[in-house]
Amino acid sequence: MSELIIKNLHVEVENKKILKGINLTVKNNELVAILGPNGHGKSTLLSVIMGNPKYKVVEGEILFDGENVLKMSVDERSKKGIFLGFQNPYEIPGLNTSDFYKAALNAHEEKRIPLFKFYKALENGCKDVKLDFDMMNRNLNDGFSGGEKKRNEILQMLLLNPKLAMLDEIDSGLDVDALNIVSDAITKQKEKGSSFLVVSHYDKFLNSLKPDKVAVIINGRVACIGGEEISKNIASFGYHWVKKTYGIEIEKEETSMNQVSIGVCATKEIIKDEK
Ligand SMILES: Nc1ncnc2c1ncn2[C@@H]1O[C@H](COP(=O)(O)OP(=O)(O)OP(=O)(O)O)[C@@H](O)[C@H]1O
Ligand SMILES: [Mg+2]
Numbered sequence: 001m002s003e004l005i006i007k008n009l010h011v012e013v014e015n016k017k018i019l020k021g022i023n024l025t026v027k028n029n030e031l032v033a034i035l036g037p038n039g040h041g042k043s044t045l046l047s048v049i050m051g052n053p054k055y056k057v058v059e060g061e062i063l064f065d066g067e068n069v070l071k072m073s074v075d076e077r078s079k080k081g082i083f084l085g086f087q088n089p090y091e092i093p094g095l096n097t098s099d100f101y102k103a104a105l106n107a108h109e110e111k112r113i114p115l116f117k118f119y120k121a122l123e124n125g126c127k128d129v130k131l132d133f134d135m136m137n138r139n140l141n142d143g144f145s146g147g148e149k150k151r152n153e154i155l156q157m158l159l160l161n162p163k164l165a166m167l168d169e170i171d172s173g174l175d176v177d178a179l180n181i182v183s184d185a186i187t188k189q190k191e192k193g194s195s196f197l198v199v200s201h202y203d204k205f206l207n208s209l210k211p212d213k214v215a216v217i218i219n220g221r222v223a224c225i226g227g228e229e230i231s232k233n234i235a236s237f238g239y240h241w242v243k244k245t246y247g248i249e250i251e252k253e254e255t256s257m258n259q260v261s262i263g264v265c266a267t268k269e270i271i272k273d274e275k
Helices: 042-050 074-079 097-108 115-129 133-137 146-160 176-191 203-208 228-237 240-246 264-274
Strands: 004-013 016-026 031-035 056-064 082-085 092-096 164-168 195-199 213-218 221-226
Touching: 004 042, 016 042, 016 056, 016 195, 016 221, 031 042, 031 203, 031 228, 042 056, 042 074, 042 082, 042 164, 042 195, 074 082, 074 097, 082 146, 092 097, 097 115, 097 133, 097 146, 115 133, 115 146, 115 176, 146 164, 146 176, 164 176, 176 195, 176 203, 203 228, 213 228, 221 228, 221 240, 228 240
Parallel strands: 031 195, 031 213, 082 164, 164 195
Antiparallel strands: 004 016, 004 056, 213 221
């Protein structure tokens, strides 16, 4: 069983309000698709659920299986079964990919995973996401192509077998075949019982996942929630459709030019040009 409940979540970063009262529930084995214009808080929401310390929760609650997620450390959240596949996966030179996966699996289990079992799981996972097994000897995402990084995130999800998988624009950078591979992997993981929060800008990808709910995040709030018709209408008519149907204005970024600091290099360039 897994249920994520987000109540009236307000979040700030660098004193800037990003999330302004998110209410959202992901029930057991549900796949909730999230879309919304750039910069309106989708990645912020997933990062806060995972526990990125950059973000400050100023109000609200996140409950997972009835437990207060906000009181847990990142590794506790991971051990509870929460997983985040990054929009921009980190490259970590010096960290061998298979060592990283072995350490991650061992951290999730009471007993260390036998080497042969790990090897087989990794080999099968690589086959599922069509990544060359040799890549597991390379450093984590180091020099991986955009599509390889995304498939590596899915491989990590398959290995960790999370209760709740949050996938942030996992489809971006994937070629048409890789899109099908990733979509199939998500569907299979859902059949195993996982719940999902999937962020994407593309209705074709979202619809291939047959979401149970589609939620749109605008201005740091859930502007509307419903079925696949929402992503279809947005694909056809843009976010203007949300404005027209729900009467929600899409707030523009306030510009604060006075606060922009010019970096040292830019300053040097200006001095050089003025000579
Ligand atoms: N450290 C920071 N300082 C100031 N603003 C930040 C910081 N981190 C994030 N933001 C801002 O928070 C807002 C929300 O960002 P977020 O990454 O959640 O958007 P998003 O909805 O995922 O967009 P996209 O579709 O482009 O991925 C953006 O305006 C972003 O610039
Ligand atoms: Mg994002």
